Amino acid sequence: MELLGNSVQSERETMEVAGTPSLISVLQGGNEEDEGIEEQPGDWEKEEMINLKDLNPYILCSICKGYLIDATTITECLHTFCKSCIVKHFYYTNRCPKCNIVVHQTQPLYNIRLDRQLQDIVFKLVVGLEEREKNQMFQFYKERALEVPKPTFPQPILGARTKRRKLLEPVIHIPPELDVSLLLEFMGAEEGTGSFKPLEKKFVRVSGKATIGHVEKFLRRKMELNPTCQVDIICGDHLLEHFQTLREILTAIGEKAVQDGLLVLHFVLVLSPLSLT
Structure with a gap:
């Protein structure tokens, strides 16, 4: 038994002599054999390089396919685009170009914010790019x-929450009497109605007291229509009369006339009966 104990002790001493580090040497940062050897940086010290194309999906505008300029985010869905791209997009529709969500019933520009970060x-x-x-x-x-x-970047105002909150409020305030939102859909024109300009903004907010006659005057002015051209305005399956008010149309036709909170009016350009005589 005594010989066995000596052999174990001598074997342990032999291992230490052979270079097996003790706990103290490990805590002290290595043993004598490590002297003169330059340590290689660990994985955590290596700087990882990321290819720019891997980040492109997050910094490209999905409308113009270029890098974001004046990055502007829709507050409803948090999708971001170039400011000029999304403003032009909202001239024709009130939906997000990426997820198709309704941004605002009539004024989608109210729900966008610059993302300066x-x-x-x-x-x-x-x-x-900036240069x-x-x-x-x-x-x-x-x-x-x-x-x-x-540049008109708003400066942060410390300790003045009321003033800072005002910066986020919409610049344009809609009067309460403008209670009807219109979607004007162009259905086409008969041959011989003459030249006309395309309707740039088909979303309009007006008073419910306005008549179909007012809507026709608006279309004539914006599209620069020929006097011999007649404008037929349709809601659902009903050909509307000039004296009908928008509120009366909403009451008479009901939900069939409304899409996403908008009163949908289709219009077509036809030859006036007077021009045929």
Whole structure:
């Protein structure tokens, strides 16, 4: 038994001599054999490089397919686009171009906000993008002999919550008497009705007291219609008369006349009977 104990002790001593580090040597940062050997950085010390194309889905505008400029986010669904792209998009529809959600029944521009943090990230990721945009803007105004506008970034106001909250409020306030939202859908024109301009804004907010005659005057002015051209306005299966008010139409036709909270009016351009005589 005594010989066995000695052999175990001698074997342990032999292992230590052979270079097996003890607990103390480990806590002290290694043993003598590690001296003179340069330590390699661990995985946590290595700087990982990310390809820019891997980030493109997050910093590209899905409308123009370019990098975000004046990144603007829809507050309803948090999808982000270039400011100019989304503003032009809302001229023709009130839905998000990515998820098709209704942003606002009549004024989708109320529900968008500039995302300055995301724009800063885009400028830092894409080398030279910010400088190119500034140069292009400068050239645009210089060629037209216009004064270059100064950036109008709202400055944070510490300790003045009421003032800061006012910055987020919509600039335009809709009067309560404008209680009917219209969607004007163009259905086509008969041959011989003459030339006309396309209707740029088909979403209109008006008073319920307005008549179909008022709507026709609006269409004539915006589309610059020929006097010999007649405008037929239809709601559902009903050909509307000039004296009917929008509130009367909503009451008479009901839900069939409404889509996403909008009173849908279809109109077509036909030849006036007077022009045929």
